Amino acid sequence: MMALALAETAADSIALDVEGVSHRYELDGKDLQVLDDVSLAIAPGEFVALLGPSGCGKSTLLRLAAGLETPTAGKVLENGRPITTPNPDRILVFQDATLFPWRTVRGNVATGLEARGLVRERKHRIDEVLTLVKLEGFSDFYPHQLSGGMAQRAALARALVNDPKLLLLDEPFGKLDSLTRLRMQNELLDLWKSAGFTALLVTHDVEEALLLADCVIVLSDRPASIVAEVRVGQPHPRRRDDPNLVALRRSLLEKLGISHDV
């Protein structure tokens, strides 16, 4: 049933291929190597999680996939074509919510549709996603009137309203309390199952990665290279005390350099 739903919508999502990508930032004339020969292939409709130490280059990888930057070396491809510019088919939810402070929650969510002249046509989608992230009562609030978690949910809604084919998530649940976090994880999972987009999720949380993703990729310290790629075969819904997942969690933590039992 689920496989069928996936197969039906897979044509509508994007295959993301990162081939031998290295990236450098220039800071005061000095080069800062951030990514070192990273290669990964994400099939259409696949859910991949990225784990790695802080500052290793995870957000940078997402910026490359979004087309906000072009890699210094290597290729980032969508369905085999190089990504050169941003495109609303690939939407990045930034690590900080970065809501436009002069727009209400509704205005923020409508930004993408407005930029593409689709507001009238897809007005209903705005209300739908606001309900999805439980912000339907706050549509006229300004960002400074929201809590950190609400702002993050609004940022998620702003991405989802565009029905992206590739959703790039940079620690979208970082500021949520553990209960909301669990709920939002489930919402995201349901959404991913029904909409069938390809998802690339950056997270610090090993459990979150294991609960959501088909495949977990572990990056090394900066400059980031791939340390491990772990397939999670478990069907959804997953339980965090599932012995397989517990074993996977331990091995992932080891790969992240935390050897003792945490």
Next chain:
Amino acid sequence: MSTAVEDTFGGAGRRTFAPSLPGIWRNGLFAAGTWFLAAALTYALPDVITWGATQLFAVLALAGAGIFLALSVTVHRLGGLGRTLVHYGPWFIVLGLWLAVWEVLTAKLGWLPKPFFSPPQGLLHVYVTDWDRLLICVAYTGRLWGLGFFSGVLVGFAGGVALGWSKRFAYWGMPLLKLIGPVPASAWIPCTFFIFPSTFHASIFLVALASGIPVAILTAAGVSQVNRSFYDVARTLGADNRFLIFKVAIPASLPNVFVGLFMGLYYSFAVLVVAEMLGAKFGLGWYLQFNTAYSAYANVYAALIVMALICAGLVRLLFVVRDRLLGWQKGIL
């Protein structure tokens, strides 16, 4: 309802008078007192020389006292206006005192040197006898200021956005702007005469320059300081350059633009006098110079007060516009 009203209005007054006199605006009573004092002193004491409108001033001050007396019991029923009046209560008291002191020092004792300091009735006399000319001057100045300010702001804003947005514009424009910016308006007079077909155009140019430059500088700074991530977000959402400029850069820099507008408003008023030196036949600036030349200082003060009131009114208006447009800023600042 009535208790709520009293809570907002009563303040200090209610605490002392509440048992016997509920709902009395105590500051209103005091203001009536000081204004009555001004009226009584004006009427009772003889002027050192005749100033013209002494009787009228006494009557007006008395009327003011009467109004405050009436307000001290009715202000609670006036809603928003009443709240504003109550807020400025202490000012009304001091204003009455100020009028009394001013009256005594100038007209009654003659302590302040005569041609330079005019008593209140001296100014009043100007308004009574010269109001038609003042009104024409206000109209002329209004036309000059309106044309100059709005064209200056428009050009300054557009130029500021271009300077803040485009690197190439900034490369050529910023140094020029920084050079032109600090040059005082009067320094432009010789070359404006040369460039513009009439002195009226030259005057408009001076006002436009004074109001446009701060708007341009602050708009440029605002646009160039916009958080880059706002552009990144908008671009991933499918925004083109047009959207980035009009829906991201401009709204994000609007707080800066308003700072520029306030500065431009003040500068434009300061430059009016200079602008009307260029052979204007009417206008408040012209009126000031004309009367200064004839040592008619009462007229000068009278015109200055009109100018200050108009400027304050415009500042107030600009605040209203700002609060309307920048409501989203509340709580951030």
